[in-house]
Amino acid sequence: MQGRQTANHRGCLRPGRPTRPVRLVPLLVAIALILPGCARVPHHGPTEIVYWTGWSGHEFDIQRRLVEEFNRTHPDLRVRILSQFGNSGYQKVRIAFAGGATPDVMSTVWADELAGYARRGVLTPLDDYLKRVGRDLEREFTPGVARMLRVQGRVYGLAATTNTCFIAYNRAIFREAGLDPDKPPRTIEELDRAALACTRYDAQGNFLRYGFRPGGLGTWAYVFGGRWYDPDTNRITANDPRNVAALRWMASYSQRYDIRKMEAFQTTFGSTETANGPFFVGKTAMWFTGEWAEQYIRRYAPNLDWGWFPLPYPPGGRPNTTASGGSVFVIPEACRNKDAAFTFLNWLTSAGPVERFCLEIGNVPPLIEAGNRPSFQRDPLRRFAVGLAQGVNSFGPPPIPIWPTYAREIGRAEEAATLGGKDPQELLDSLQRRMEKELKRAERELAR
Amino acid sequence: MTTEHGTGGTVGTNGIHESHLSHRRPSCQARRDLRNGLLFAAPWLIGFTVFIAYPIAASLYFSFCEYDAIRGPKWVGLDNYRTMLLEDDLFWKSLWNTLDMVAFGLPVGLVASLGIALLLNQRLRGMAFYRTLYYLPSITPIVATSILWLWLLNPQIGLINVLLQKLGVANVPGWLTDPAWSKPALILMGLWGAGGGMVIYLAALQDVPEALMEAALLDGAGALQRFRHVTLPMLSPVILFNLVMGLIGSFQYFTQAYVMTGGGPQDSTVFYALHLFNRAFLDFRMGYASAMAWALFLITLACTALVLRSSARWVYYAGEGA
Numbered sequence: 001m002q003g004r005q006t007a008n009h010r011g012c013l014r015p016g017r018p019t020r021p022v023r024l025v026p027l028l029v030a031i032a033l034i035l036p037g038c039a040r041v042p043h044h045g046p047t048e049i050v051y052w053t054g055w056s057g058h059e060f061d062i063q064r065r066l067v068e069e070f071n072r073t074h075p076d077l078r079v080r081i082l083s084q085f086g087n088s089g090y091q092k093v094r095i096a097f098a099g100g101a102t103p104d105v106m107s108t109v110w111a112d113e114l115a116g117y118a119r120r121g122v123l124t125p126l127d128d129y130l131k132r133v134g135r136d137l138e139r140e141f142t143p144g145v146a147r148m149l150r151v152q153g154r155v156y157g158l159a160a161t162t163n164t165c166f167i168a169y170n171r172a173i174f175r176e177a178g179l180d181p182d183k184p185p186r187t188i189e190e191l192d193r194a195a196l197a198c199t200r201y202d203a204q205g206n207f208l209r210y211g212f213r214p215g216g217l218g219t220w221a222y223v224f225g226g227r228w229y230d231p232d233t234n235r236i237t238a239n240d241p242r243n244v245a246a247l248r249w250m251a252s253y254s255q256r257y258d259i260r261k262m263e264a265f266q267t268t269f270g271s272t273e274t275a276n277g278p279f280f281v282g283k284t285a286m287w288f289t290g291e292w293a294e295q296y297i298r299r300y301a302p303n304l305d306w307g308w309f310p311l312p313y314p315p316g317g318r319p320n321t322t323a324s325g326g327s328v329f330v331i332p333e334a335c336r337n338k339d340a341a342f343t344f345l346n347w348l349t350s351a352g353p354v355e356r357f358c359l360e361i362g363n364v365p366p367l368i369e370a371g372n373r374p375s376f377q378r379d380p381l382r383r384f385a386v387g388l389a390q391g392v393n394s395f396g397p398p399p400i401p402i403w404p405t406y407a408r409e410i411g412r413a414e415e416a417a418t419l420g421g422k423d424p425q426e427l428l429d430s431l432q433r434r435m436e437k438e439l440k441r442a443e444r445e446l447a448r
Numbered sequence: 449m450t451t452e453h454g455t456g457g458t459v460g461t462n463g464i465h466e467s468h469l470s471h472r473r474p475s476c477q478a479r480r481d482l483r484n485g486l487l488f489a490a491p492w493l494i495g496f497t498v499f500i501a502y503p504i505a506a507s508l509y510f511s512f513c514e515y516d517a518i519r520g521p522k523w524v525g526l527d528n529y530r531t532m533l534l535e536d537d538l539f540w541k542s543l544w545n546t547l548d549m550v551a552f553g554l555p556v557g558l559v560a561s562l563g564i565a566l567l568l569n570q571r572l573r574g575m576a577f578y579r580t581l582y583y584l585p586s587i588t589p590i591v592a593t594s595i596l597w598l599w600l601l602n603p604q605i606g607l608i609n610v611l612l613q614k615l616g617v618a619n620v621p622g623w624l625t626d627p628a629w630s631k632p633a634l635i636l637m638g639l640w641g642a643g644g645g646m647v648i649y650l651a652a653l654q655d656v657p658e659a660l661m662e663a664a665l666l667d668g669a670g671a672l673q674r675f676r677h678v679t680l681p682m683l684s685p686v687i688l689f690n691l692v693m694g695l696i697g698s699f700q701y702f703t704q705a706y707v708m709t710g711g712g713p714q715d716s717t718v719f720y721a722l723h724l725f726n727r728a729f730l731d732f733r734m735g736y737a738s739a740m741a742w743a744l745f746l747i748t749l750a751c752t753a754l755v756l757r758s759s760a761r762w763v764y765y766a767g768e769g770a
Contacts, residue, residue, distance in 0.1 A: 072491075091729060097518050116732075120518050263625045264603035265712075405731045412715065420627070420714045437535070445514050448522055 003388060046078040047340045050094070050103035053359075055326050056085035062360045066353050070344060071204035076363040077340050082107050088375070096123045104341040109157065111148050111325040115399040118156040122330040126153040129342040144324045145366040148396025157328035158349040160362040162228035164322040164388040165219060165290045167191075167312075168297070171305040173198050173285040175208070188249060189311040191286075196256070205258070207289045209279075212286040213253060216416040218407060219323040220246040222395050223313050228406065229398035236439055238410075238432040239425070247403050247424035251417040259419060273305035275300045291385040295362045308381065310388060322388040323395050324366075364389045401442045406435050511739035516732045528739035538738070541715050542723035543747075545631065549719065550751075552643055553635040558690055561645030562683075566675075568646065568718040569653045579650065586643035594707040597637045598624070627716035634704055636719065645690045652686040653679070657766075681764040688763045692752055699748045720744055 046295045053063050056067065058082045067081045082103070084092055089108055096102045097117065109117060119125050137155055139145050159290070171181035177197040185191040195211030201206050214220060220432065226242030229235070233431045253259065255333050266278060280301040287293065288311075297304055310320045329349060331341045343356040347353065355370040357363075371386035388394065395401050413431050416422040486493070511528055513521035532539050568579050582729040585593065600607050605728035609620040623633040656679055664674045680687075705711060711718035711726075724744070728737035 094517055094732060117518075120516065122518060216542075233490070260622055260626060263620055267602060267604070267625055408730065415712060415714050434535075445522075 007431045018339070040195045046076050047337055048343050049077060049079045049105060049337065049340050051079050051081045051344065052084045052089075052103045052106040052108050053081060054083075054085055054089060054106075054108040056083050062086070062357055065311050066348065066357065069353075070347055074343070074347075075342060079105075079344055088295070097332065097334075100334045102334045104314040104335045104337060105329065105331055105345050106159070107327045107329045109330050110404075111159075112146070112326050112397045112404045114157055114328050114330070114397075115151045115403060116401040117330070118154075118399075119401045122333050122334065123156045124333050124338055125156060126158065126331065127155050129338075129346070130155060131149040133346055140210065141369060142324075142368060142371075142394055143392060144322070144389065144394030144396045148296065148324070148399060149151070149328065151399045153221075155331045158345060159297070159326070160349050160365040161326055161327055161353050161361070161365040162324040162359055162389055163290050163292070163326055164287065164324065164364055164385045164394070165216075166310050166322070166388065167212075167384045168287045168289050168293050168308050169277065169295070170279070170282060170285050171307050173282065177211075177285070181307065183403055184307065185312045187312050188308070192252075192256075195253075197287065199257070205261070207261055209285070210257070210262055210265065212284070213257075213262060213286075214250045214264070215288060216323075216413070217243075217250060218246055218410050219395075220250060221313070222323065222393065223311050223317050223321045224249070227395075227398075228410070229400055236406075236432060236435045238406075238435055239428040242317075242348050244424050244428050247414065247417050247428060248295055249314070251421075251424055254421065263419070273350050280304065291364055291381065292362050293379055308384065318393045320391045321393045322391070324389065325397055326363075357417050400439065401446060402435065402438050405438060409435065459729065470640065507738040507741060511742050512733045513735040514733075515735040515738075517734050518732075521735060526736070528736045529743070531736065532739055532743065537755055538723050541711040542718045544720055546699060546701060546720040548631055549635070549701050550695065552631070553638055554691075554694045554698050556635055556688070557638055557642060557694060558645065560639050561690070562615060562649050562687070564646055565646045565649030565653060566679075567648060572645075581646075583643035586641045588705045591707050593637070593640065594704050597640070598708055601633050601637070608697045624717075625713055627714045630709060630713060631715045634708075637704065645694070648686055648690060649683065652683050656682045682766060684763040685765055688755070688759050692755060695751055696748055699751075700745060741768060 022179075029373070051067065053060060055063050060081075064081055067079045071078055076322065084090070084106075087369060090110065092104065093102075093108045094125075097120075102122075114123075118125075133416040137149060141149070141159065142258030143160060145162050145332075149155055149157050149159065165185075169181075169184055172192070174181040174184075177194075179194055179197055191212065198209065200208040219227070221240070221243040224242045224246035226240040226241070226244075227237055229238075230237050252256045265283070267325040277296070277300065278284040279289075280297065282304075293308075297306060311322075313319055329345055331338055331345060337342050349367070351365075351367050351369040351373070353376060354365050354367050355373055358370065359375055364382075365376065366389070368390055369378070373392060376382045376386050400406070409431055415428055417424045461709065479561035510521055512523060512525060514524050514527070515632045518560070564582055568582060570574060572578075589673075601609075603609055603625055606623070608623070612620045621629040623629050660678050661674060663676050669677065675739065700721050701719045702725065705717045705719050705722050706725070709717040711722055720740070721744075724737050725738045727733050
């Protein structure tokens with residue numbers, strides 16, 4: 001009090017300075033201007049649904065066309081589509097979840113991440129919604145996709161696309177190497193023999209061409225009959241003897257070939273899906289790829305005489321193994337109008353839109369009905385890919401919250417065995433111990 | 449009681465003392481200046497508090513928490529630090545890789561930029577052009593440089609190996625495809641950015657007094673002796689500066705590895721900051737990553753303190769006791 005009096009006494013207020021209420025006017029005006037922007041104006045007309053998609057470019061255009069069609073046929077709803085592509089787009093999702101500022105529907109969640117999000121309670125379980133419209137996940141979707149969409153018994157997402165993997169091979173090189181291009185390898189042994197037969201060196205022992213180099217332990221473990229996780233016991237199975245066998249086989253290529261030279265040779269041709277990818281320029285006879293390969297071959301090597309065969313398997317292994325992943329459609333828990341959001345999601349993942357989207361972007365439909373339509377069955381490669389996806393040996397990422405970390409660690413183990421010459425058994429034993437601990441930690445964290 | 453005039457700098461004085469202190473009480477003008485000054489500085493002050501001070505404090509708190517960026521942080525005490533030191537093999541690997549860069553990359557970079565600065569300190573025609581030329585790479589975006597060097601370092605068709613083969617080297621290095629050569633490859637690439645340090649050396653070289661040089665010349669000192677006993681001591685404060693900045697930069701080495709190798713081959717380029725980034729943004733273990741960040745801070749602090757302590761013995765500040 002005393003201080004205030006002194007201050008006034010000193011007459012500190014400048015002459016001509018507006019008094020307090022007057023000075024508040026600009027502030028009030030500013031507030032008056034800002035506030036209406038913050039308030040949600042009650043609006044009449046269609047309910048708006050905000051949809052984040054991870055697709056961009058050509059694929060985004062097709063999504064947008066589908067959205068336009070939905071808006072046309074559903075006058076009471078209006079979907080607004082936004083592209084959030086690339087790594088930053090997918091990272092933005094995490095921040096949106098953290099702030100509860102999510103859109104109503106999004107496809108910007110990787111299958112790898114689904115369990116982590118679901119277990120953290122930020123996704124809407126879709127079981128009741130599916131039941132209400134009479135949809136049945138297991139009957140409608142391919143087995144691999146259906147398994148990956150269920151987390152602890154409940155459905156947390158739907159898919160509009162899936163992928164398959166197989167080996168594309170250069171028929172001309174097969175002929176030149178004395179192999180029958182109409183009888184591609186069916187067993188691991190035949191694959192190894194074909195790979196050796198197709199490999200060529202120059203006088204200094206540098207590669208001119210290599211037959212095949214196995215990569216992707218995550219998938220090959222399934223081919224050998226193994227698996228990474230047992231859902232029945234909720235146990236990590238990284239050192240399953242069949243996983244070890246798969247890694248041993250992959251590492252055997254490092255003994256048979258000078259792997260450093262092969263690596264150097266491979267890097268010469270840039271990444272596999274560019275114009276000078278080794279398969280397109282005839283520098284490798286076989287390429288571990290998927291149905292998307294066809295688009296690239298058409299673009300970069302239209303005259304290539306090529307074919308495809310499912311991943312060869314060892315005795316006791318799994319025929320026609322394929323692994324899938326990709327984007328999952330979810331409805332965030334923070335969504336304000338879940339019924340409307342589901343109406344859109346249900347439409348977008350029904351046979352018609354899925355068929356069109358997959359046809360346009362060259363993916364495999366995860367819906368059995370869409371895959372069985374003539375558009376997929378008439379074309380031999382599409383029919384083959386659909387068959388793989390619908391088969392019993394199609395695997396999605398295991399629905400465990402630590403899978404992104406686990407998958408990266410599998411890649412490290414693969415490198416340590418194939419490039420570093422480390423013992424596969426030891427590597428996978430160590431992986432087993434670390435991932436058990438990691439899963440336990442995650443479960444503890446999620447339980448709190 | 450003293451709120452009003454407290455801002456004037458007499459915090460804590462009470463009414464009794466006020467009469468004695470009244471002559472020291474700031475004038476209205478001074479108080480207005482202070483207020484205006486604070487107002488003008490407010491954007492920075494607010495920015496600093498919100499975007500720097502608070503996050504730093506929060507990260508210290510998070511380092512003792514389990515935090516996935518979706519649900520709130522949960523206190524776990526020293527768990528993150530214990531896991532980091534005892535269980536995370538990549539933590540040690542990444543620390544080792546980073547120390548490798550500090551121990552080898554940093555001195556090589558320092559010597560190179562000093563060498564170039566000495567060369568570019570000659571009085572020759574068109575020197576400004578050469579200086580620009582050497583400086584240019586250090587203002588090129590690191591990502592662009594990295595992509596370019598991916599091609600240069602290609603083991604089979606890269607310019608560097610083609611040149612080595614022309615020179616008769618039979619067993620050319622695999623560079624980024626070989627764990628033994630991946631770090632040397634990155635160090636080699638780092639030399640391309642030596643222009644940044646060079647500019648600072650060049651400025652310091654202009655400050656080496658002519659008189660000292662002349663005196664040394666008259667005393668019969670050769671070029672090497674003049675460098676050793678005149679130039680180097682005069683440059684030592686700048687060397688210290690470049691050393692400390694380089695040290696901090698090396699501990700944070702990230703972009704090149706992120707763009708070019710992703711940590712491979714066989715974890716040979718998983719540097720501390722890259723591992724931290726992966727833990728934070730791939731595994732979303734923000735608490736753990738915060739703990740790593742604070743550990744890195746302490747390590748960098750310790751190394752910098754060591755360097756600064758040792759500097760008393762080798763840094764010469766002109767004018768000091770002269």
